Amino acid sequence: MNPASLSSNAPEISEPPRFTVTGNLAVSVPEISLDTGAIHRIGILTDRHAGLLEAHGTAEDPLVELVVLVDGRPQRLTDLVITHDASWIPRLRASTACGQLTGWVCAPPGESGLALRLELLNDTDEPAHVELGWAGLWAHTSLSQFRAKPVDGQIAIFDDRWTGSRVATLTCGVPTMALAWRDGADQSLTPDPPNIIEASWRSVRALTVLPGATAAAELFLAVAVEPDGASTTALHLRRRGFADLYTATVNWLSDHAMRLQRGVAVDNVVNRQLFFNYFFAQGDCIDTGRPVVITSRSPHYYVSAAFWSRDAYCWTYPALLIADPQRARDVLMASLAAAGRNVAEHALYLNGTRLYPGFELDQAAAPMIAVARYLRATQDFTVLHEEPIMELVSSMDGLLAPWFNTHLGLYGTFLLPTDDPTEYPYTATGNAIVAAAFDDLAYVSSLVGDTETAGAWRQRAQLLRAAIRTHLTSVEPGGIRWVWGCDASGRLQHADEPPLGLRTLPYWGLCDMDDPIQIATCKWLIDGYPHHYAGRYGGAGAEHFPHPSGFDLANRLVTLNHDLGDPLQGLAETPMDQGLACESWDPQTGVVATGAAMASMAGFLAWSAWAHVHRLTRWDQPLMNHRQGDE
Numbered sequence: 001m002n003p004a005s006l007s008s009n010a011p012e013i014s015e016p017p018r019f020t021v022t023g024n025l026a027v028s029v030p031e032i033s034l035d036t037g038a039i040h041r042i043g044i045l046t047d048r049h050a051g052l053l054e055a056h057g058t059a060e061d062p063l064v065e066l067v068v069l070v071d072g073r074p075q076r077l078t079d080l081v082i083t084h085d086a087s088w089i090p091r092l093r094a095s096t097a098c099g100q101l102t103g104w105v106c107a108p109p110g111e112s113g114l115a116l117r118l119e120l121l122n123d124t125d126e127p128a129h130v131e132l133g134w135a136g137l138w139a140h141t142s143l144s145q146f147r148a149k150p151v152d153g154q155i156a157i158f159d160d161r162w163t164g165s166r167v168a169t170l171t172c173g174v175p176t177m178a179l180a181w182r183d184g185a186d187q188s189l190t191p192d193p194p195n196i197i198e199a200s201w202r203s204v205r206a207l208t209v210l211p212g213a214t215a216a217a218e219l220f221l222a223v224a225v226e227p228d229g230a231s232t233t234a235l236h237l238r239r240r241g242f243a244d245l246y247t248a249t250v251n252w253l254s255d256h257a258m259r260l261q262r263g264v265a266v267d268n269v270v271n272r273q274l275f276f277n278y279f280f281a282q283g284d285c286i287d288t289g290r291p292v293v294i295t296s297r298s299p300h301y302y303v304s305a306a307f308w309s310r311d312a313y314c315w316t317y318p319a320l321l322i323a324d325p326q327r328a329r330d331v332l333m334a335s336l337a338a339a340g341r342n343v344a345e346h347a348l349y350l351n352g353t354r355l356y357p358g359f360e361l362d363q364a365a366a367p368m369i370a371v372a373r374y375l376r377a378t379q380d381f382t383v384l385h386e387e388p389i390m391e392l393v394s395s396m397d398g399l400l401a402p403w404f405n406t407h408l409g410l411y412g413t414f415l416l417p418t419d420d421p422t423e424y425p426y427t428a429t430g431n432a433i434v435a436a437a438f439d440d441l442a443y444v445s446s447l448v449g450d451t452e453t454a455g456a457w458r459q460r461a462q463l464l465r466a467a468i469r470t471h472l473t474s475v476e477p478g479g480i481r482w483v484w485g486c487d488a489s490g491r492l493q494h495a496d497e498p499p500l501g502l503r504t505l506p507y508w509g510l511c512d513m514d515d516p517i518q519i520a521t522c523k524w525l526i527d528g529y530p531h532h533y534a535g536r537y538g539g540a541g542a543e544h545f546p547h548p549s550g551f552d553l554a555n556r557l558v559t560l561n562h563d564l565g566d567p568l569q570g571l572a573e574t575p576m577d578q579g580l581a582c583e584s585w586d587p588q589t590g591v592v593a594t595g596a597a598m599a600s601m602a603g604f605l606a607w608s609a610w611a612h613v614h615r616l617t618r619w620d621q622p623l624m625n626h627r628q629g630d631e
Contacts, residue, residue: 008419010302010545010583010594017300017596018230018579020082022090023104025284025291026112027054027223030298030597032105034082034578037092037598038062039105039136042114043297044177044223044286045305050349051145052297052305052603060135064221066118067204068095069131077101086253087271088279089246097210098130099123106131107279108245109252112233112286113222115245117184120216132217133204134185138168138179144305145349148354151176157199158227159189164238165222168199177223178430180230182238184218196279201390218242225287256323257379258606258626260613266572269579270609274319276580277603281316282331285350291327291334292583293317299598300577306355307339307348309363309500310417311600313370314433319603322610322625325378332374335365336388342397343367343392344399346393346415354357358421361413361430362500364399365437369394369619372440376622381447381508400434405488409467417499418544424485427474428501432508435464443620465510478528479520496529498540498551503559508619526563535587537563537574539574547584550576550601560617571605581605 019031019040031040040062043054057063068075078593085104093104099121106115124126126407138155142148153172154576160167165180166189183189183203190202206218218241222233233241237245256278257271280297284290293312296304312335321328332429338352344364347356349394357455371389375381383389403412405426412425442457448494474492484495496502502521526532531541539548539556553574556567564570576582581602583595595601607623610616616623 004178007384007542012594013592013596016577016592018578020084020090021280021298021580021597022088022107022581023297024107024109024111025106025279025282026286028280028283028297029105029107029114030280030300032082032090033062034601035080036062036077037066037080037082037094037103039064039480041221041299042179042221044225045292045294045297045350046225047281047285047288047290047351048225049143049176050353051143052294052349053151054142054144054148054299055138055177055179056140056142057137058139062201063138064116064134064136064219066103067131067133067135067202068096068118068120071129073097075101084268084272086250087257087268088253088275089249092369096120098128104242104244105244106246106249107349108237108249111237111245111370112224113220113237115216115237115242116219116221117242117246118217119214120209121214122211126209128209129206130209130215130360131204131206132215133183133202134217134219135202135204136200138199141170141177142299144208144299146303146347147308148299155199155595156564157201160231163231163235165234166201167227167231168201169227169230172192172385174287175226177225178227178230180222180224180227180234182220182222184216184220184238184242184370187217187219197240197446223286233438240292245499256611256626258322258610262568262613266568269572270606272579273581273602273609274323274606277316277319277606278323278595279600280599281603282310282320291331292338292340293331294336294350294599296597296599297337298599300597301595301599304597305350307350307352308346308600309339310345310360310366313366313554314362315600315604317370317629318373318607318623319610321373321377321623324605325374325380325625328374329378329380329383332370333383333386333388336392339367341395341399346419356470359403361403361415361427362433364396365433368437368440368444369433370394371619372443373379373623375447376620377625384448393441396437396441408486408488408490409463410471410486411464413619418542420544422493424484424487424491426471427485428468428510429497429502429504429508430485431464431468431472432505432510433500435468435510436508437624438464439620466630468510470552471515476524477522478523480517481520481524482484482517491608496525496531496540497542497544498549498555499542501540501551501555503555503561507558507617513561513617522561522563527579537570537585537590538587541584545584546593548587549584550581552599554604554608557605558617560612568609
């Protein structure tokens with residue numbers, strides 16, 4: 001077998017997406033145009049469909065577009081600039097014929113919808129007749145598990161006289177997804193049914209604005225699986241009003257933000273990653289309310305809306321634990337219950353059934369790492385009596401046993417961290433993270449008073465680390481260094497995979513960062529590794545993504561490694577995907593090359609930046625939440 005012929009390498013991105021994002025746990029907004037401010041998609045997660053449902057407009061008629069007329073003339077927002085209030089709420093600014101336009105797209109936490117506002121300041125000397133608002137078209141729908149697939153169904157639209165909302169519903173035998181619009185004061189929804197063609201709508205406020213005065217318009221957009229839930233939610237949002245929803249959102253974001261005290265620019269970049277991870281790498285199913293953890297709720301990530309154990313528990317979970325320990329508990333319980341004994345399979349649907357089969361060693365170890373992290377950070381030992389935790393602890397040995405090579409004393413894997421098969425299944429970092437999981441099993445056993453089992457797990461961790469040192473080192477001209485892996489006969493592979501790279505071996509307790517073997521390995525990763533890429537935004541990639549990667553940057557952050565300069569400053573300066581995490585980028589420009597909108601990567605970067613600042617260089621050091629960090 002030639003493993004390369006069976007690989008699924010990351011697709012290259014020729015035209016980087018020109019969108020910013022926002023959302024909350026119920027609704028995702030992955031496409032807000034940086035050129036027009038229009039919203040092109042809105043998404044919801046559903047248990048029933050085990051994926052991400054999204055309503056789309058068209059390129060010519062977006063789902064939600066701005067309507068701005070001054071004295072009857074449409075305004076082209078050619079100088080539009082979008083920034084983010086509290087590192088998350090998009091705020092747009094543009095010039096018009098009569099003055100400055102400002103707008104917001106607010107996704108309030110705890111609500112199933114959005115609140116939008118436009119303000120237009122007349123800074124001329126003459127009154128201006130202004131029409132201000134939004135229009136849109138729900139043209140088609142998609143369902144994503146990895147890639148988006150079209151959904152056939154009928155989209156019907158009507159005005160609900162009971163709630164005063166306009167409602168559009170996708171029906172596929174039964175109602176499947178619904179959107180509802182409720183406009184602000186002195187606005188009118190047009191055209192009126194039955195004159196509506198398709199699921200189109202327009203909500204505009206028309207008024208004369210005196211010099212120095214400001215015109216404003218508001219819109220409240222709700223999501224549900226059926227029209228009554230959407231229409232009543234839109235009414236609820238209108239009752240709360242934009243000011244209350246915006247203030248509550250800013251307060252929530254402030255309460256959950258990281259405070260690294262490394263300057264406004266650094267803090268803002270890290271918190272953008274934190275909130276992108278919080279709202280796009282997890283969410284609540286709209287039909288059941290069940291929390292789920294997924295790769296990304298953006299269709300621009302090439303394997304979106306799926307569950308990876310490693311992504312969930314090693315990248316997203318620590319960031320979630322720092323920001324919101326209660327949510328971290330809920331997500332841990334729900335995701336372990338769903339994944340069950342499938343947890344080490346390569347990728348799962350969000351309901352826990354297999355999507356992309358294949359045993360992956362790091363994914364088998366990841367859940368135990370997350371459980372111990374939660375326990376160390378919160379001291380909430382009540383979870384030890386929860387069924388998903390007890391099932392995980394009791395199943396770990398059986399899950400790993402078929403992959404153990406008694407001659408080598410190492411565990412093998414079917415797929416590597418980059419998702420590809422290998423002829424060298426006994427990897428250094430895969431076994432290092434398993435050894436860490438064994439130490440965590442010892443920790444959990446000691447918490448329940450089982451000292452004998454705790455001792456046995458610690459011994460197994462020590463033996464596994466000894467086997468790594470015996471079989472996965474090589475004497476080279478630059479000194480003894482770690483190798484990536486070996487086969488059953490002991491043949492060595494000199495390689496690396498940054499998603500669980502050789503840089504991280506000290507983090508997983510195999511050695512110290514000043515160990516000569518580790519120093520020689522890090523030197524080789526720059527001087528000898530074929531997938532190191534030099535440049536202003538240089539770093540390590542892999543055959544799977546042949547560019548500098550977010551993984552390598554996160555690995556350098558968490559190991560305090562400055563071989564390529566200050567990694568925290570590197571995070572602050574790398575453009576990535578419009579400032580959000582991606583898999584890899586061009587070494588000269590820093591612009592996304594593969595894996596746009598990678599929300600799980602955003603979590604990896606956020607918590608590794610936090611760990612870097614607080615010098616948390618081992619997996620078993622408690623990750624303080626941000627409130628503890630402020631004290």
